[in-house]
Every structure is written in structure tokens, then in C-alpha cells.
Amino acid sequence: MPKTKTLTIVLGDQLDRESAIFDDFDPQHDIIWMAEVAGESTHVWSHKVRTAFFLSAMRHFRDELREAGRRVDYRELPAKSDGRTKVGGEETLAAALRDAIDRLKPERLAVVHPGYWRVQDDMRRVAEEAGLELVELDDSHFYTTPADFAAHAEGRKQVRLEYFYRELRKRFNVLMDEGDPVGGAWNFDKENRGAFGKKGPGALRQPRRSNPDNTTQAVVDLVNERFADHPGELDDFDWPVTVGDARRALTDFVKHRLPDFGNYQDAMWTDQPWLYHSRLSAALNVKLLNPREVVEAAVAAYHAGDAPLAAVEGFVRQILGWREYVRGVYWNHMPAYLDRNTLGADQPLPAFYWTGETDMACLRDAVGQTLRYGYAHHIQRLMVTGLFAMLLGVDPRRVHEWYLAVYVDAIEWVELPNTLGMSQYADGGLMASKPYCATGKYIDRMSNYCGGCVYDPAKAIGDEACPFTTLYWDFLARHRDRLAGNNRMAMQLKNLDRKAPDEVAAIRRQADALRERLAEAPDKPRA
Template identity: 50%
Template sequence: MIESSHEAQTVWSHKARIALFFSAMRHFADDIKSKAYPLEYIKTNDALVETLRVYLRTQGATELMAVEPGDYRVQQEIEQMCQAEKIVCTWLEDTHFYCTKKEFAAWAHQKKELRLEFFYRMMRKKHNVLMEGDEPLGGRWNFDDENRKPYSKKGPGLIPPPLFIEPDEITQKVIQEVQEKFTDHPGELDDFVWPVTRKDALLAIDDFLQNRLIHFGEYQDAMWTQTPFGWHSLISAALNLKLISPQELVDKVVSEGLLQKIDLSTIEGYVRQVIGWREFIRGMYFLDMPHMAQANYFKNTRALPKWYWTGQTKMACMQDTVGQTLRYGYAHHIQRLMVLGNFALLAEVMPQAVADWFLAIYVDAVEWVELPNVAGMALFANGGRFTSKPYIASGAYIKRMSNYCGACRYKSEQRYGDNACPFTNLYWHFLIKNQQDFNKNPRMKLMMANLNKISEDEQKEIVLHAQSILSHIDQI
């Protein structure tokens, strides 16, 4: 095992992300050693693949056998190194997924349109998840419509907090090292709460099943100040680090959900994220790399606003979502998609800059899952390869799904003028700017019909105000 500080700097990282990776690695190493398996654990400041090269040379190795990495760059670098060193490189399939790369590619090959829904149904049937014979349990594949509620106007009420795992001695030491060595990296470590062992990950799942699965579906999309975790499971980092497998997670959610007689819409909603989206996203990454990393459908070239790294903006929604991101390295899906990603698209930020930020800032960030979510879902950078329209919304959506707007200096309904909500202004500006393109997309029909109700004079004001916002984006 190679613990490379260089890697933590090449891929710029939140302090909690570095601490999580290193602590999980050291715990895993201890576990391996306790089972008397042979292991060398190398701590280095050098690059990962260079360290591997030196190690293989000292061993006089002629063959390298490894599980395929979840990062295209790492795979390429290892292959190039092996070629240069005349080492035979054999990749072993990653068994921590339901669907292999080959199986996904074969499925995709037969499809005119690559859409989650068809893939998801195929996976449910194949793995017999929530099925009654050939039919979906409850007679429907998808309960999405029931899973989009905001919290009550009075607030989310008492949500059982996630299980916070107290850092043990190993984790405390890692935290101290990260504090000392990675001082200029973003993020905080005071609330490091993440499972770093398989045992902790299983406890975290159990806590979710007993306390929060019940309302997961209903409030999956809801946002509220001082509510960073909502009813979510906080399990992505443990899954991506392979502390647990998606199969065992799905099996537990289904059996415990049915046992507790939890609404099927919630159980299905959760299952879809894991057996559907997570697997689909991974398949798309390997299918579309390396092009996915360069995709830029709207030819956006602007820089990421500086406050993505500090939270210092007047926009209340951004203060909250960036703030909790810096504190925990966590934001839930809708915060990432409809607040942080949505704004980056409307503000015409270059997709690669957005992807770099998302890869740095979340504890669960690894490229196979981060990049397709950013480039494919949030930014439409690949021109709708697996989504039928851009995920864009104005301040009205954020107002409906959260309490952010109540305390904001801006007014969510205002399209231009001093108090105009930047989301709302840039949303209409985006529709105006891309109207020729969007008029051809039937899924954009409603949005375009609404745009057509805005007078020409008002549209001119919107564009003028947007130009001013875009040129002062760091100050809004």
C-alpha cells in the first residue's frame, strides 16, 4: 500500500478527504497485518505511480496484477509505467459493483438513448431486487414523484442525527498530521465523523436503517439551514472506499425497510440511488473517458467564483451549502446538483474548473463518480449524453425546497435590479442566450413558453443585469 502525500496534493483535497483516505488505509493495513498477510506499507511524498515503479524495480518484478482503479488517469499512468519497465500488467475486475464495465458497455451498445430508467429496470430484474416475479414490487418501477417534498414551513422538526464515529487513536494521529502538513488545503477537521473501518461503516448503516430511512424518500430533496444531513444515509464515502459493498447495503435496506413496513416509495427511492444511479454513473465514466473530462457543450470559459472555496458570498443558499461543505466535506445530492452545480452552469463556469472543485471538496469524491455527476448531470457538458435536458432552475425552486431565501439579501422572484436573485437572473439569461438550441428540445418546451411570456424590454434588462453579475461574480 502506498500512502502518497503527493497524490493528496495532485488532486487538491479537503482536509477531511485526506484524513479519511489515510485513516481508512492505515486501519485496513492493520487489519491485513493482524491476519498475517504479507504487506508493505509505504509512506511517501513522491507520486503514487513513481513510488510503485521504484518498488517494482527493487523487487525485480516482471508482472503486476491489480484490481482496476476507479480513476482513468491512475490506470493510464500504471499501464504506461508497466510498458516502460517491460512489466506485464494484468487488471482484475473490481467486484465491489453490481455491474462490470464490460456488462455496461454491452448494455449501452444496444441502446439508442442511454437513460438511467432502462438500465435500472434491467438491474432490478437481473439481481431480483424489489421484484414479484417479472414485475416490480408494488406495480411501479419508480416512485420519484412521491420523493420530492420540501420540509414543512415550520422546519424539518427533529431529525435523528447521524452516528458520529469518535476518532480513535489512529484517526487522531492522521488528523494531527493533516493539520500540520496540509495547512493551506480547504476544509475543517473539527467535526471529522466518517467511518474509517468496515465495523464502523456497518454501525453507520444500522443507525441509518433504524433512525432515518423512514423519511429518506419523502425529504430526499429538501434543504434547510443548520440541517446539513437531513434524512440522508451518509454512506457514500464508506461505499467508495469499499468498506462495505453496494450489494450488502441494498440487501439491508430492502429487508429492514420491508420488516419495518416503511413506505415502498422510500425503499425504492434508496435502492434506485445505489443499484441505479451509482452503477449507471460508473458505467458512463468508463464508457466515455477520456472525452468526458474535456466535454464543454456550452463552451463555457469563466472561472469558478472564489467564494466556492470560502462561502463568503451574500447568497444565503450558497453560504449554507458551501459552509457545510467546508465544515464536513458533505452536502446532499440536491445541494450539489441544484444549488452548487446549477449555479456553476448558469454562471458559465468552465466544466473542468467545476469538476476540480467537486473532486477536491467532498469526502466521497473519486473521479469515476464525481466527474459524470458534474459533467454529465449538473453541467450538461456532454450535451445530454445521458440526460434529456440541463438540470437548471431559478431561485423559485430553491425557495420552494428550502428556507434559504427567507434570510437572503436577494429576492428570489426578482429577475433584475439591485435585489435580483443571481440564480433567477442567470437562469433567465441562460434561457435567452441558448434559446435557439433549447427551442429544439421538447423537454425544454415549458421553460421556453415561460420565457416567451417575458417582454422584450424585460429580457434586455435581464441580459444587462446578468452581464453585470457575471463580471462581478466574486463580489455577489
């Protein structure tokens, strides 16, 4: 075998044909290294769907690389631990890399900027221990770099998505008309908050399925055997795991669901997990899809008259705006960001987050759907599962670990700021200008969940009181002093002040009793 010059590391979320890692790849002397390790599924108690998605996408990418004539050193995860890469009882990526260095004896290592601070730290430590240069490349998949975000944030008292998004719209000339936003406005939020009404969404065309091939089925069998006690099920696994399948999923979304995406992007309905959402985040986050092709496809639909501007702009903002913004927050504030807990939340995560067994209809549906598919759309995550955890006062680190574990698209750079910052307000307003708190009436307005629930979203006290509503008023009372200086919370605090002291005291007693009852059912420990 020729001497190895560069061990070219390709991580499980870097399945990008156009990656900068291949720009100077020497097929005669360089080797691509990829590894499946159990630790990436056990450092949080990962959903079977999440693990299967990553492993299947990695194996398909490996096969593409080999067909293109590139040498790939690939470690498949065995059905049972072989003990080769164990450290402290856990198989780790760092240990697998050390093993590869010992076998292949490269002169240097190269890697694209990882999606986890933990992995970046591991790569650097292993390289230093081995006395090897580690070449770290910017991830060309994204529109921006962490340095771009840092430059935008410099000198600003607060950094907000809206202004970063406008900057990127101009810079990349997306939905712009001679320097002005197309349609005369930067966003169309007021048009994008529709609910389905009492009749519901009606007959819905289901998203295109990507049926498992032999490679994927082998992974499904492996995950069911190796991670049998992990949450979730694989009976419905149909996520796109190749570039071709991902692009067909994009075409399907743009044609059949994008036109109504804007109006109904915040709506929810029992037993309807997909509605008008794209299901593209997983493929985007492992780089099977380039965000530019996704944005271009949506914009092209607008120009062709196939989708309204409000829907297209709302979708583009998620890709060009929010996705780039949260990545900037993550890399400019890690690793300290992981430990932020501004609200001092310390409750355990209720056990029903791992089982779906609760009498609250909205949580039963959202968590049950998550456990079945490894998926819930952004409002279910923010205003159902996330809202309840914040109002209850769950330790944000536990909430983060749950979100990272259960969602197929969860990679820490995007999941952590969305969970800890946006959902739990644990960063004190770095990500969002106010806590996203609401009573059960919000859920009632945006879904049909409350119609089939034993609780009344209008009540905060008594046996029929909605736990969301009880905990909402308790949340405002507990954090009144902290929130008093936030202008965006002024109306909510005024509404709290209109309540009689006896009513507030009764609400707080009921909230305390609810916390005590839920704490009796402990959180599922990490594997």
C-alpha cells in the same frame, strides 16, 4: 526475504476484504503494496477531510491485512516531503510504484480496475516501462462491469438511467415480484419530493458518530501539518474508516433515517447538513461497504414493515441504479469525456466556492457546510452549488475539479459524470435528458434559505433580484437555439418567449454585470 512473484496493488479506494485481488494471493511469494502520496491530495486542492478519510481508512485496512498474516509493503506519507517520489515537483503514485518495483523486484503486477482513468493509465505505463505484466481484474465490488454497460448501450440512440436500472432490478431480483416491480411501479418519484414546510424538520436524531481512534487522530495531525493551506477543517471528523464502523453507520441509517429518506431526500434546511441522508457514500466508494449488503438491508426494512416502499426504492435506485450507471458512462467515454463542454462555458469559478463568503444564503450554507464537513447532499450539489455554476457559465473542468477536491466521497468515476454531465450538462445530454436549470423559486420551495436572504427569488431585475433567477432567464436566452429541439425544455422556453424584449435585455445586462463582478474575485489556484 522470499522472491516476490506478484506485487499486489491495493489503491486507496479499494479497501475491500472480498476483493478479487486476494483470490489467488500467495502469502509466501506475493506482497500487497499500498502507498500514501501527496500527489493524490494536490492534483486537485483536496479538502482536509477528504485526505484524512482516505489515509485513515487505508491505514486501518493495512493493519487488518497484517493481522490476517499478509505481507504489506506500505508507504506512509511523512509530515514533510522526503523527495523520494517526486516528479516535476509533485509526489506521484506512479513514482511511488516505480520505487517499489526497484526495491521489491516483482515478476509481475496485479491491480483491480482503478476508479480513475488517470491512475489506470499510470499503472499501465509504469508496468510497460518496467517490462512487467500487469494483471487487471474486474472490480467485483460492483454489480456490473463497464462491459455490461457497453452491451446495454450498444445500438441505443440514448442511454438513460431508468432503463438500465430496470434491467438491473430484474437481473438481480431486487424489489421484484414474479417479474414485476414490487408495488406496481419502477419508481415513486412523485412521493419523494417533499419539503419541510415553514416549521422545518423539527428535532432530528443525529447520525451515529465514528469517533477518531489513535490511528485516525495521527492522520488528522498529519493532514493539519502537511496540508495546512488546503480547504476545510477537521474538528468534526467522524467518518467511518473501518468495516465495523461502516456497518454500524448502515444499521443506524436504516433504523433511524431510511423511513423518512424518500419523502425528504430533496429537502434542504439551514444548518442541517445530514437530515435523513445515509452518509454512506464515502464508505461505499472506498469499498468498506459492499453495495449488496446496503441494498439488502434497505429491502429487508421494507419487508419487515420498518420503512415504506417509496423510501426504500428511492434509496435502492441510488445504489443499484445511479451508482452503476455513472460508472458505465465514465469508463465508456473516458478520457475524452473530461474535456466535454457542449455549452461553451468559460467563466472562472467564483472565489466564494473556496470560502463560503457570499451574500446568497443558499450558497453560503451549502458551501460553508461543505468546507466544514466535506459533505453536502445530492440536491445541494445539483440544485445549489452546481446549478449556480451552470447558470453562470463556469468552465465545467473547473467545476469538476472543485467537486473532486471538496467532497469526502469524491472519486472520479462517480464524481465526474455527476458533475460534468448531470450538473453542468457539459456532455450535451449523454447523462441527462435536459439541463437541470431552475430559478431561485425552486430553492425557496425546497428549503428555508430564501427567508433569510437579501435577495427575492421572484425577481430577476434590480437590487433585490435573486442571482439564480437572473441567471436562469439569461441561461435560457443564451442557449435558446441549442435547447429549442429538446421537448423537455419546451415549457421553459415558452415562458421565456412571453417576456418582453426589453425585459430580456435588462435581465441579460444584469447577468453580465454579475459575471463581471464575480470574475474580479479569481478562483483559488490548485496547489
